[in-house]
Amino acid sequence: MSALPTPVRAPEGAPSAADVHRTLERCRALVAPALRDAVAGTHPWVGEMAAYSFGWCEVGGAPSRSSGGKGVRQALAVLGAEASGAPGGAAVRGAVAVELVHAFSLLHDDIMDGDESRRRRPTVWKAYGTGPAVLAGDALFALAVETLADAGAPAMRLLSRALRDLVHGQADDLLFASRPWTGPERVRLREYRTMAEHKTGALLGCAVALGAALGGAPPATVAALDRAGRHLGVAFQAVDDVLGIWGDPAVTGKPVHGDLRERKKTFPVLAALDSPAAGRLSALLESSAAPSEIADLIDRAGGRTATLAEARHQAAAARAALDTVPLAPGPAAELRSLLDFVIRREQ
């Protein structure tokens, strides 16, 4: 088993993880009351499933010690407003909406992907049943729309574009599974990149752009922040793919070589299939070869290196997008730190 990779090293003098955790906590404190209010307004049964998915309670409603998610999307929304010179409070309903959409998409994706655990707990469909989980996802989706119903057309357009992209990305991801490893029908890296932008980047871009839009930022700023979030999403996915093969299960909470056991078409695999090792690799992937053997071949064929290079390239593009528009220095620095943090994936 390889050590946990550190794909994007923290630059000298960069803000520490503690600084980023302070940012995340500050934004969480600002958004949490509105998020809890939104969830409390839905049907009690559905509300319990939603609260469970946020890590607020266990099945039955007892308080949970689960950590929940990091709240990256709500923080991006708050920082988007602040970087545009508005108070973070201007972004709260946008932050609530993107956290609700994120929870909705995890909930439904877990059903579609058949994933039985998330953040070391049973997924909602596993804990409550498939039908109720479909309904809970729908409820979160509806709440997100309701939260932004009064926020004006630019905000609704950002949200609905992200929703469209999420669906598109999930559809492509599901369809990739049935395509061959080699030949003209194989999944190309650029298709994978587009899928990752849709499935992961669109909502990150929406979060920070929505914050800016609600903070009154001009369209050029909104668009630049959206682009930054989309690049961040692809970078995140690339790092996630490396961790899905070579990550330390004690840190990731996922089984070692999990993505290879499931024969997932991830970036490192697709990159290695573009190398001279493609023939040997596809034969291994179609055999019952041990995941460790496949992982080693992908590594030797340059799949890991190419994926980390992709993450660095996308992270640089995200930073470059932020450089194209004037932003308030303090929040912009926090935004950059959060961006680095998301890609480093420190726990």
Next chain:
Amino acid sequence: MSALPTPVRAPEGAPSAADVHRTLERCRALVAPALRDAVAGTHPWVGEMAAYSFGWCEVGGAPSRSSGGKGVRQALAVLGAEASGAPGGAAVRGAVAVELVHAFSLLHDDIMDGDESRRRRPTVWKAYGTGPAVLAGDALFALAVETLADAGAPAMRLLSRALRDLVHGQADDLLFASRPWTGPERVRLREYRTMAEHKTGALLGCAVALGAALGGAPPATVAALDRAGRHLGVAFQAVDDVLGIWGDPAVTGKPVHGDLRERKKTFPVLAALDSPAAGRLSALLESSAAPSEIADLIDRAGGRTATLAEARHQAAAARAALDTVPLAPGPAAELRSLLDFVIRREQ
């Protein structure tokens, strides 16, 4: 097997079914291009599932001879605008949104309820799998939001209120299944009425109110039309419940006594459980008694009569709501005919 009931007889001199079919066809022709455009803009795989659910194609994409739905919701939206003095075209995006939401809710409800056929064809989850059907529903939901993103806050508020009510109604409907037939935890008629208003009435009310709002109607008109649609929904559900027990399978396309085979808690059953026959009826419902025997007892206990009275009462309330505001006479007459038609359920 009893004959098909005619719960609400057509009044003397009332418009014929042919008139209503002309209205439905006129509205369908006005809305269809925008609805097809919206669906064409989504992911092709998801778009095929959506087209299948509308009855436009078969699995694989071949054109279908299926009739699809009647298009009542799109017609309500168009007539809502016209009754407010606007051209029907003003309502088109609202009509598209409510048809998309209706299709989304059928798609996900069929998963939750485990229903394997709809309009004499396999349901989407049965034809394409549960995961893909969840995604197709999400896509239709997202398209509905996108369709209205630019339509302004009043329209978005109407849509999001209907979405919230849909979720609420579906949650209650699912939970009713596990409640007892008798005792303090039994489902009361007023709870059932509220569930029906949420599950069926909210979107009918939203349709006609949205048409009026997009047509520039004052808030009082929008609210009155919303109320009319909600009463219509409860009336519709009551008639549906009668047909679900005593309807002619050749006309309804559903198995005889279907709702009783599944021991569904519908209005006629709940009304009969409020009668002195409650003890005998609950014993039958908990036994393996033949549905025909249960149906006869419900009828003798007054369940059918009470349900038809409920339908008439709700239909009258819908008409009364229309009488509270000034409406353009021609479209208002078409609206009243459509309302009678929906409750009579002529095929």
